[in-house]
Amino acid sequence: xxxxxxxxxxxxxxxxxxxxxxxxxxxxxxxxxxxxxxxxxxxxxxxxxxxxxxxxxxxxxxxxxxxxxxxxxxxxxxxxxxxxxxxxxxxxxxxxxxxxxxxxxxxxxxxxxxxxxxxxxxxxxxxxxxxxxxxxxxxxxxxxxxxxxxxxxxxxxxxxxxxxxxxxxxxxxxxxxxxxxxxxxxxxxxxxxxxxxxxxxxxxxxxxxxxxxxxxxxxxxxxxxxxxxxxxxxxxxxxxxxxxxxxxxxxxxxxxxxxxxxxxxxxxxxxxxxxxxxxxxxxxxxxxxxxxxxxxxxxxxxxxxxxxxxxxxxxxxxxxxxxxxxxxxxxxxxxxxxxxxxxxxxxxxxxxxx
Numbered sequence: 256x257x258x259x260x261x262x263x264x265x266x267x268x269x270x271x272x273x274x275x276x277x278x279x280x281x282x283x284x285x286x287x288x289x290x291x292x293x294x295x296x297x298x299x300x301x302x303x304x305x306x307x308x309x310x311x312x313x314x315x316x317x318x319x320x321x322x323x324x325x326x327x328x329x330x331x332x333x334x335x336x337x338x339x340x341x342x343x344x345x346x347x348x349x350x351x352x353x354x355x356x357x358x359x360x361x362x363x364x365x366x367x368x369x370x371x372x373x374x375x376x377x378x379x380x381x382x383x384x385x386x387x388x389x390x391x392x393x394x395x396x397x398x399x400x401x402x403x404x405x406x407x408x409x410x411x412x413x414x415x416x417x418x419x420x421x422x423x424x425x426x427x428x429x430x431x432x433x434x435x436x437x438x439x440x441x442x443x444x445x446x447x448x449x450x451x452x453x454x455x456x457x458x459x460x461x462x463x464x465x466x467x468x469x470x471x472x473x474x475x476x477x478x479x480x481x482x483x484x485x486x487x488x489x490x491x492x493x494x495x496x497x498x499x500x501x502x503x504x505x506x507x508x509x510x511x512x513x514x515x516x517x518x519x520x521x522x523x524x525x526x527x528x529x530x531x532x533x534x535x536x537x538x539x540x541x542x543x544x545x546x547x548x549x550x551x552x553x554x555x556x557x558x559x560x561x562x563x564x565x566x567x568x569x570x571x572x573x574x575x576x577x578x579x580x581x582x583x584x585x586x587x588x589x590x591x592x593x594x595x596x597x598x599x600x601x602x603x604x605x606x607x608x609x
Contacts, residue, residue: 334359336558353383373419389424438475457515459489462498489515496521514553529560548586
């Protein structure tokens with residue numbers, strides 16, 4: 256997809272790139288104290304005055320140190336999806352991820368050739384010093400013809416791409432209801448492929464399609480992965496909003512099968528909104544805090560919509576989303592994983608059910 260800038264509205268003034276970077280830096284700095292809370296330095300005590308001649312020094316009460324509660328911040332990567340910069344391309348996503356301080360990038364395989372080419376992706380990762388944590392297979396409605404029309408070919412090529420770039424996860428959507436043959440063997444086919452590779456195939460939660468008072472089951476075996484026998488699942492918080500699902504209950508039910516998170520928000524609209532976390536109704540903060548208490552070791556990927564924004568506002572939104580993730584992906588170090596509110600052993604150390 257061509258990586259061309261969007262036209263600026265008449266009468267507006269472009270903000271210098273330096274100002275944008277400084278604004279984004281201020282947003283990033285807001286999250287820094289959270290990552291360093293356990294390293295609060297004590298102030299130096301004031302020196303005592305010498306006692307008067309002939310008088311014993313005054314006795315002082317023992318100093319009582321205030322209790323300090325260190326935070327535990329797991330090693331999970333916070334990544335940026337290339338879909339978050341659309342209509343910009345993969346190169347823009349890697350550049351923004353590196354400059355804003357993201358740990359990694361999730362590559363949405365798209366019509367853009369760079370998103371399909373392992374050498375180009377490795378070069379971008381090395382240039383901007385970020386990892387590639389995941390590949391999103393072209394199993395969306397809008398990518399039905401990317402890498403042909405055979406769905407298993409798309410899955411297999413996505414696995415190969417992940418292996419070539421060092422990504423640990425491939426994100427998959429469940430089959431559409433009209434893909435009946437693919438749907439009949441989907442669960443078994445995913446499990447079979449996971450036996451042949453170290454790459455995790457994390458099937459994403461979706462939502463029913465709605466129009467006025469009608470609702471259609473568009474995905475098979477179901478849009479809700481909780482009761483389907485997948486070893487690994489991606490939890491998308493924009494999709495839970497659209498579906499009307501309880502995100503915390505879903506995470507609790509998935510347990511250690513939850514290995515990948517698409518961090519976004521939604522207001523409950525029938526549209527898949529992908530808002531910046533904190534701007535909708537989803538329990539984004541609560542989920543992140545619970546995952547941190549569980550020592551979650553998967554990936555947390557920001558996947559928000561910015562296609563209507565200019566470059567300046569896009570950068571600010573992505574910086575805000577990263578600050579939100581850094582702020583809330585933490586838990587008191589003395590709080591055991593089994594005591595986390597609302598969740599069971601979610602994604603603990605990437606455990607597998609097999």
